[in-house]
Amino acid sequence: MSNAKTIGQTLREQGISRRGFMKFCAATASMLALPPSMIPQVAQALENAPRPSVIWLSFQECTACTESLTRSHAPTVEGLIFNQISLDYHHTLQAAAGHSAEHARELAMQANEGKYILVVDGSIPLGNSGFSTIAGISNEQMLQDTAKHAAAIIAVGTCAAYGGLPKADPNPTGAVSVSDIIKDKPIINVPGCPPIPVVITGVIAHYLIFGTLPELDNVGRPLAFYGQNIHDRCYRRPFYDKGLFAETFDDEGAKKGWCLYKVGCKGPTTYNACATVKWNNGASFPIEAGHGCLGCSEPNFWDGGSFYKALSVPTINTTQAVGYAAAVGAAVGVAAGALNAMKKSSAKKQHETVTIDDLER
Numbered sequence: 001m002s003n004a005k006t007i008g009q010t011l012r013e014q015g016i017s018r019r020g021f022m023k024f025c026a027a028t029a030s031m032l033a034l035p036p037s038m039i040p041q042v043a044q045a046l047e048n049a050p051r052p053s054v055i056w057l058s059f060q061e062c063t064a065c066t067e068s069l070t071r072s073h074a075p076t077v078e079g080l081i082f083n084q085i086s087l088d089y090h091h092t093l094q095a096a097a098g099h100s101a102e103h104a105r106e107l108a109m110q111a112n113e114g115k116y117i118l119v120v121d122g123s124i125p126l127g128n129s130g131f132s133t134i135a136g137i138s139n140e141q142m143l144q145d146t147a148k149h150a151a152a153i154i155a156v157g158t159c160a161a162y163g164g165l166p167k168a169d170p171n172p173t174g175a176v177s178v179s180d181i182i183k184d185k186p187i188i189n190v191p192g193c194p195p196i197p198v199v200i201t202g203v204i205a206h207y208l209i210f211g212t213l214p215e216l217d218n219v220g221r222p223l224a225f226y227g228q229n230i231h232d233r234c235y236r237r238p239f240y241d242k243g244l245f246a247e248t249f250d251d252e253g254a255k256k257g258w259c260l261y262k263v264g265c266k267g268p269t270t271y272n273a274c275a276t277v278k279w280n281n282g283a284s285f286p287i288e289a290g291h292g293c294l295g296c297s298e299p300n301f302w303d304g305g306s307f308y309k310a311l312s313v314p315t316i317n318t319t320q321a322v323g324y325a326a327a328v329g330a331a332v333g334v335a336a337g338a339l340n341a342m343k344k345s346s347a348k349k350q351h352e353t354v355t356i357d358d359l360e361r
């Protein structure tokens, strides 16, 4: 249970060479959008950082956050990072059960008082303490007990960050988020249903390297990963800018890979790294698989859903498209770029066959 070893010592014991370590540091710096000049600082910080204790609690959740995490492909940054922490308690992954599991949590809390990172997935039911219990302890009580001596809390997944699906109307369990209960600890929200693995580990890496919280947006998300919306990084954006949309999931536009805005894509109002980091080792993300973004990393996800309804009146012709782009652009802060692109494309007929190659000319 002791975490006296530094990450550098642990890596050497595992046979990771200096060269391998520096590659890892470069990847970590890149993941955190740090310039290459900061790689030596990242290396020094990780070399000397104590191996942190992590206690992971799961409340009202579907296990997808943990499933997402375990879908990382070794040897990725995620795998390396998670080899270097001391995951002292995890409801889903631990072998221990019953009293011995709870004993492990208590021991980790005592041995690392004030230093451990508490990760929570799932919302917390306040409607009745019996709705969700672990070892006879209500979720609310376990959260308060475990948060008390944590250095920081990472709320993983939209349920822990904002209440998520359990909080959806009519919210039968009285579900709330971590930040609705804990008011005296630093909390980092890592929303997504589920979140991208590298985003979860990136937040932990930031904490290890700098010993501070990453810069957060106004709903508690790290800007390094949630600073831009999906729409601004979407590979279908050229079609949006040209006013070329799939009208249904099986029409010609869908087959040609046109923009999914009209079939309900929430990319323009959703902030996450899906379009750049992607899933399954960078293989794909929902829009690439032909389904619009659901907006799962936003507060009020689900109740605000209307998943297959467009955000606004869809573009019919170029004149309307410009007006529409202005409205959406104002909302998401991309009006100028969208308008320019729309104006440039004014000669293009809406349903003319256009491919990515055409757009890149």
Ligand code: SF4
Pocket (backbone or CB within 6 Å): 230, 231, 232, 234, 235, 236, 237, 238, 240, 258, 259, 260, 261, 265, 266, 267, 268, 287, 292, 293
């Ligand atoms: S509306 Fe959706 S599919 Fe279209 S460009 Fe934006 S994010 Fe991509």
